[in-house]
Amino acid sequence: MLDNNQLLRFTTAGSVDDGKSTLIGRLLYDSKSIFEDQLEAITNTSKKKGHKGVDLALFTDGLKDEREQGITIDVAYRYFTTPKRKFIIADTPGHIQYTRNMVTGASTANVATILIDARHGVIEQTKRHAFIASLLQIPHIIVCVNKMDLVDYSEKVYNDIVRQFEDISSKMLVTDVRFIPMSALDGDNVVNKSTNMPWYQGAPMLHTLETMHISSDINKVDARFPVQTVLRPQSEGFIDYRGYAGRVASGIFRKGDDITVMPSGFTSKIKSIDTLDAALEEAHAPMSVSITLEDDIDISRGDMIVRSNNKPEASQDIEVMLCWLNNDSAKPRAKYTIKHTSNDQKAMIKEVVYKYNINTLERVNDDKELNMNDICKVKIRTTKPLMVDAYRENRTTGSIILVDDATNETVAAGMIV
């Protein structure tokens, strides 16, 4: 691999019937990422189950319950590498009852792949997947029109599906959508270009993933540095060292920059940006560094260092698109711990503004109960201000989770509007 090879994270949403597992199996198999002992194991299982040939879908089977039921329940992570990139697949289940897992997988993805069965076209599930991709602001979408072999590789069928999808996506906040006709079962247009669809001028899926421009996915404008912990070595050579350890959430910090610490509002200049390997002139997202300042000011975990000429909003009242993740429904006016970057505060859901019917994508105004897998717009009040950006501007400083203090479980994930 080359030095400048990037990491691309993508999510796959779909059900077993769409051929999602087959697609992943095909990507891994044709890119030679499946080891012989793994192949042997699934060949044996294929035989035991009476399948014809090797069922590549078996490769993605995970937990015992999933193998027994033949479904994906949880998010599973898969890895493969080509000479051009390293890939992380968040393989998520596609069924409505697993919306929360789709949201989880989508939260870190650069690319969402949405599978459509060419025989069925755009169905409710497709809309749901596109909606989640747009809600989580995944920068790129690849629509895989699969099972083209079952519709005689028909260009018309494909074009109709493209039109159907554009109908729904035009109403959503998505920017980069690409379509690929394929047959994952036979490997057409997955890794290798199909000879069955000469009318398709585009690239196969892997080539698309390898060459897609993702460097601009990260916000490089708004410099944000949530402080994770303070480093005070108090050892020889570092007696007075006070470094603020964190990962640049967005933007670029340079030595000498005028900064403001939020929420205190104290100002200073960046004295150094340190790592074990070297002191740096600048640091950009998503680098982990230690920053020291010219002035001795009181900073601790939960504070955010920002450039003085570009500050986030400090607010105790935020509007959030919330996905409820827990079996226990939200209690009216209940208090939760809200986690936002490195900052923990107490919070209360003041109001449910509306809820989405996740299949029709219509707003529901009369049902205010938050149950598992629900997606809704809410108003949240926190005990102390959070330093927030809108999620569509900044996935790191625009996201929150809610933790139930009675169970310590993560009950909701939210995107700040």
Add this chain to the structure above:
Amino acid sequence: MSKYYLNYLDELESEAIFILREVWAQFENPVIMFSGGKDSILVTHLAKKAFYPAKIPFPLMHVDTGHNFPETIQFRDDVIEDLGVKLIIGSVQESIDDGRVAEEKGKNATRNALQITTLLDAIESNKIDCAIGGGRRDEEKARAKERFFSHRDDFGQWDPKNQRPELWNIFNGKHFEGEHFRAFPISNWTEMDVWNYIKRENIAIPSLYFAHEREVVWRQDTWIPNSEFLILEDHEEVVTKKIRFRTLGDITITGGDESEADTLEKIATEVAGMRNTERGNRSDDKRSESAMEDRKRQGYF
């Protein structure tokens, strides 16, 4: 610098450092589980980076089965001295002597499963609330669903169906008294990534990873090292081969591959051409299709 993106190794490194700092910030008493294997060495190296210029602010913990490669123990002690951190040892032998666990019988007996009790005892007696491990999601199918911050109940058990969702880079380490977490900073690394990074950073690893001459026995499709713990069958023959180990576990269960790779460069090339997974040589994983999942549920690494 003109480009404002990271290459894949830098991004993985930055992610792991972020996780290690989160652990330190969210827990009272974390430890790094250090086995002397490459993954725990890597985690320790990343921890050094995470807290520089301060020392790693928490101890390393070794679950000692007593069935070690001598090289591993020497290596461990060197690392501890170099870092100047405390070492906690959980001893399987002591667990056996105390009657907490019973030794397995037969020629394929190992102390692998016994480690679970020793580990959980050590976690409890040292009041550890987060044990940081070198587990990777690419290693095994049960691990593919593991979280970065993985909750364990007060019996130390993992409930794969009831894991906390993990979104963005927000990690929830909240727990009740008696419960603990496992944290896996290198979840997203593959075996190849680990080797490429070790090569790039020139990280010291035990000599066992490099091709060397050793007395071995062919058993369960792999070369098992001869040792005082090995019970030989009549038909088994001890031979000397040039081998190297792809993973390091107990000397009784870790199989080696015949290899000529005696530099990091050669190892990385060899790994890139490997057609079998690295745990394929670990007899502990061969016991059943869900061997790892079953052990993890009980509290394994």
